[in-house]
Amino acid sequence: MTQKAFHHALKVDNDLCYGCTHCMTVCPTEAIRVRNGKAIIYEHKCIDCGMCFKVCPVQAIKVEQDDFSTIFNYKHRVALYPSTLPGQFDSEFSIKQIIACLHELGFTDVFEVEHGADFLVDDIKEYMKEHSDTKPLISSFCPAIVRLIQVKFPSLVQNIITRKPPLDVSALYYRKKLEDQGVDPKDIGIFYITPCAAKIAAVKSPVGEEHSSVDGVINIDLIYNRVLLLLKNHTPLDTEKIEEPTLRHTSIRWSLTNGEADRFDGRCLAIDEVHNAIDFLERLETDQITNVDFVEIRACDESCAGGILNVSNRFITVERMKKRARRHKEFLTQNPVQNPLLEYSDYLKEKCRVIEIEPRSMMKMDEDTNIALNKLEKAQKMLSYLPGIDCGVCGAPTCQALSEDIVQKNARLTDCVFMRSQMEDTGSLTHIKSIQIMKDIWGDYSINKVEEDLDNDK
């Protein structure tokens, strides 16, 4: 079966990248190599978690986004913002002010994504009853985790809840609402303000559905800068007509750690940070962890508050969001308002189903077990020659990764600096050839700058 190429939101800017290996070392799926002095991403291994983006010292990892001006291609410009957006701002600024700023920037409609969680919490409860024999059910909320399970834990794909996340639910609702008001579908542009790269990838190539209901993605840092500028300049804002969001107070916390797990019955766990996720999924796959009903897993530390595009410190964001949830609870007791999205529950019930999530293992050395076993045996042999110190000088993150690259013909044993030294010593590799290999991996620049200095010294 042929699989569609997966869209990735993370790209390397070759003008800035100097092959420092920070990203290569930190990548949880070992998807990065260095060739010719630049980082390259193995697309089939990348899950768009954004760890590379976070550690890059020269901002050479770019997160693709839509140009802000594209919103003006539509008459109805809907901003779907996550609860983490107000969490970026000091509490001296009210939610109404932030919404007013989004209008000021050009959006005609502004809606908090987590309104969709109010619908999902009941829908998933029902789903859990219908699938009580599948344990544990795994949340489909974090797109990086869905991709991680697809590539690394294919046997757990069947445990993922086949329901769309709040973003899609809110987008479906808002589009339908405008259409019901007689708006031409062509005039509706729905834009998501994203704190993470994985959401961008999920919008551009959604898992388990043909098209996303979101038209474009704007990164949260760009919006943060523009909103803060308006607030700091005391731009006159018309907050009179703006209404408080009507979602439940618990849904404001949906994207935080335990935001989902706290809302379901039974034994529910919450895991955050991608290495924790991998460790947990490993154990789950071997039945070392049993009798759990529901697991919420997010790739970022502190979940979406730790989203890579967020500006504010993640712990501060968590505290602000929790405080806002408490204030919102008081507001709701004094002003009992109904979330308008829930009126569309019947429509959403039908639309929020994900068709099928397919495993797409990145682990296999070959489709054919015979050949794969052969390759694996060769890789093990290569590995026994390598020093095992994972220095990364070969341009691969670990000796094991290099050994697998060698049998897949993406690298050579002589890429290892230890092997080259030995071979030079025995005379089976010339010094000139050895230097050339170094240049192939690290670029002419990495070695020439030393040579230039030596020439100048003469």
Add this chain to the structure above:
Amino acid sequence: MQFEYKIQGGDFANAGTASSNVKKVLKQINVDAKIIKRIVVALYEAEINVCAHAFLGKVMVNITPEKIEIDVIDKGPGIQNIDLAMEEGFSTASPAVREMGFGAGMGLPNIKRNTDEMQIESEVNKGTSLRFVNYLISSI
């Protein structure tokens, strides 16, 4: 392809090394996820059995394109009555082991359920040898 792992009696904290490594290998050679699951569940169970009952054990794994053969050999008290040990719910695990959440008497029956062939031999006060085989090609 062959591997060997050691297991220390009572060291539950490090049990699971063999099953976790075997799982990785099986994924790399593109074995069906459902078949992998059965093998690693059986192997983890066997590792826990050695931890819970024996003093020392070793796991020997042989993988061919057709099948995986696993021998788990331990030095320990052995099994008095193998037929009884194969019954679900029967356990001789000590209260200390049970407190750790193991020893529910599901070990051997669970291994049998998850393997295609299984043989067990035991000598009291000497040790136990468990051998099981799983075929890697889906029968469907």
